[in-house]
Amino acid sequence: MSADNPAEIGHNKGEEVEWERWTKKRTFVRALEGTYGQMKDELFTQPRVYHSKDWAWKGGPQNFGKKIINPQAVKIAQSIECHLDVYAPGGYGQKHGHMNSAVFYVLKGKGHDVHDRKRHDWEAGDALIVENGCVHQHFSDDPDGECIVLIMKAKPLFLFMHMIFQKVAAYPPKTPTPGQENYLPPPEL
Numbered sequence: 001m002s003a004d005n006p007a008e009i010g011h012n013k014g015e016e017v018e019w020e021r022w023t024k025k026r027t028f029v030r031a032l033e034g035t036y037g038q039m040k041d042e043l044f045t046q047p048r049v050y051h052s053k054d055w056a057w058k059g060g061p062q063n064f065g066k067k068i069i070n071p072q073a074v075k076i077a078q079s080i081e082c083h084l085d086v087y088a089p090g091g092y093g094q095k096h097g098h099m100n101s102a103v104f105y106v107l108k109g110k111g112h113d114v115h116d117r118k119r120h121d122w123e124a125g126d127a128l129i130v131e132n133g134c135v136h137q138h139f140s141d142d143p144d145g146e147c148i149v150l151i152m153k154a155k156p157l158f159l160f161m162h163m164i165f166q167k168v169a170a171y172p173p174k175t176p177t178p179g180q181e182n183y184l185p186p187p188e189l
Contacts, residue, residue: 027072046076052084057185061176062091063138064185070155081155086185087111087140087147090177095170097135102153104128104138109147111140135169143179148189 034042055066055073063085067073070081087093087109095114104113110123115136122128130136140147176183 043076046074048076050074052189053187057086059172061173061180061183062088063093063172064088079154080152082150082152084189085138085149085151086189087138087149088177088180088183089145090140090143090180091147091183092137092139092173094168094172095135095137096168097133098155098167099132100153100155101132102130102151102155104130105150105152107148107150109140109145110142111138111147113138137170146183146185148186 050068052066052068055068057064057066059065065083065085067081067083069077070083071078085093104122105127106122106124108124110121112119112121113128113130113136114120115130115134120128121141138147138149
C-alpha cells in the first residue's frame with residue numbers, strides 16, 4: 001500500500017477513486033487547545049449563520065454536494081456535519097454505508113432511496129433516517145426536475161469515538177443522465 005495511491009488507502013482498497021472527497025486529507029475533529037477562557041471567548045465570536053452560496057459545488061455530473069457545517073469548515077461545529085446534495089434530473093449518487101446515522105431532508109423534488117435492498121419513496125417536505133451501518137443509495141425519480149436535499153449527521157462525533165467504518169459499494173456515475181449533459185446545480189444555493 002502506498003500513500004501516493006489513494007485508491008489503496010482505507011476500506012476501498014484497489015477500487016477506482018472518483019471524487020476528491022474520498023482522497024484528500026480532511027479535518028474530522030479539531031484540536032481543542034488553549035485556556036478554557038480563550039476557547040470560550042473564541043466560540044462566542046464565531047458566526048451563527050453560514051450562507052451555503054459561500055461554498056462551491058463539488059462532484060457531478062449526476063450528484064453534486066457542498067459541505068456547509070463541519071469541523072473542517074467552521075470552528076463552532078465539532079460534533080455535527082451538515083451538507084447539501086443535488087441530484088440532476090434522473091440522477092443518483094454512490095451506494096455506500098457508514099456507522100453514523102443521518103437525517104436526509106428533501107427540500108425539492110421526488111425520488112427514492114434503497115436502504116439495505118428495501119425501497120423508500122420520498123418527495124419535497126419528507127425526512128428520511130439513514131440508520132447506522134445501513135448500505136444505501138439516493139435516486140432522483142423526476143426526469144425533468146432536480147432534487148435538493150439537506151443532510152445532517154453526527155459523523156464527526158462517531159469518528160471521534162473510533163466508529164470509523166465507511167465504505168463505498170458503488171461509485172457515482174461518471175457520465176451525465178441522458179438529456180442532462182449540461183446540468184449544473186443552482187448557483188444561488
